[in-house]
Amino acid sequence: DTAVSQTPKYLVTQMGNDKSIKCEQNLGHDTMYWYKQDSKKFLKIMFSYNNKELIINETVPNRFSPKSPDKAHLNLHINSLELGDSAVYFCASSQDGTSAYEQYFGPGTRLTVT
Amino acid sequence: GESVGLHLPTLSVQEGDNSIINCAYSNSASDYFIWYKQESGKGPQFIIDIRSNMDKRQGQRVTVLLNKTVKHLSLQIAATQPGDSAVYFCAERRWGGYQKVTFGTGTKLQVIP
Numbered sequence: 001d002t003a004v005s006q007t008p009k010y011l012v013t014q015m016g017n018d019k020s021i022k023c024e025q026n027l028g029h030d031t032m033y034w035y036k037q038d039s040k041k042f043l044k045i046m047f048s049y050n051n052k053e054l055i056i057n058e059t060v061p062n063r064f065s066p067k068s069p070d071k072a073h074l075n076l077h078i079n080s081l082e083l084g085d086s087a088v089y090f091c092a093s094s095q096d097g098t099s100a101y102e103q104y105f106g107p108g109t110r111l112t113v114t
Numbered sequence: 115g116e117s118v119g120l121h122l123p124t125l126s127v128q129e130g131d132n133s134i135i136n137c138a139y140s141n142s143a144s145d146y147f148i149w150y151k152q153e154s155g156k157g158p159q160f161i162i163d164i165r166s167n168m169d170k171r172q173g174q175r176v177t178v179l180l181n182k183t184v185k186h187l188s189l190q191i192a193a194t195q196p197g198d199s200a201v202y203f204c205a206e207r208r209w210g211g212y213q214k215v216t217f218g219t220g221t222k223l224q225v226i227p
Contacts, residue, residue, distance in 0.1 A: 004157075031212075041201055043158070043217040055212045090157050102148065103215065105157030 003027050004106035006091050012112045013081055020077045021109045023091030031055075032074040033092040033103065034066060043090070049074055050096065078111075086113045126224045133191040135221045137204035140185060144206040148215065149178060149189045152201045161189070161202075191223075199225045 004025045013019050025032060033056075034046040048056035049068040063079045074091060088108045095101040127133045139147070145166045150158035164171045164178045164187075171178050177190040187204050204218045 041152075041220045043203065043220075045214060045216075048212060048214070050212065056214050092157070102160040102163065103158075105159065107155075108157050 004091055004093055004104050006089075006106040006109050008109060009107065010110050010112075012114065014114055015081055015083060017081050018077070018079045019081060019111070020075055021089055021091075021111075023074045023076070023106060025072055025091075025093040025104070025106075027093055027095075027104060029093040029104070030071055030096045031094045032068065032071070033094075034074065034076050035090040035092060035105075037088040037090060037108070039087070047074075047076075081111075081113045083113050086111055123219070124222045124224065126226055127194045128226050129194060129196060131194055133189075133194045133198065133223060135189045135191075135202050135204075135223065137187040137189075137218050138185060139187060139204070139206050139218075141206060141208060141216075142182075142185070143208050146207040147178070147180060147187050148205045148207070149176075149187075150203045150205060150217075151198075152203065152220070154200070158203060194223075194225050196225045196227060199223055 007022045011019060031050045033048045035043050036046055037043045046058055046060045047066040051071050052068045065077045068074045088110050090108045091106040092103040094103045148163040149161040151161050152158045162173045162176050162178050164180050169180050175192045179188045191198055201220045201222050203220050205215045207215050
């Protein structure tokens, strides 16, 4: 069984469109994250939710809006997509947000904006 | 500012040899360090971690060393295998906050058969 899953795996879209990426974890974890990995493999945290509550909100354009309907799901909606949004987006989860528990990553969603 | 970085972007190692991947960090307040492995087309995978009150921790074929004096972290892989080929990231977490983990830039390990 997949621990952290993301859909879709690939997303190709045009500038100006709105798209969503979904993430689900079946580990019973309380905390979930979104990371962006650029073409140079640099991983940067975007958001984190703990039990549906936003706890980390990095300097991310407000075109990006996370939503956590329950603690097993964290979705990412992106409005007015730009070329610079092209990247691989990873969802991750950890047992909680304060203890030093390892993060489990999903397989990633490769977003290409044309 | 805070940064976690690596000295070498690419490391080529002969199969069977030991690999050493280095990482420098600048935030003295970090309390927890982690190494992740990312294989091509996959998400990062936890390898091993170490708390700031330790200087060495061993796992299966891997050892992490922490030198807080010079803010240096290393990952040693014994008897490197082709399956070890991947990008390796060091990451740090600052004490007291929610688990905001800052990743380093990554080192690509290439194992030569």
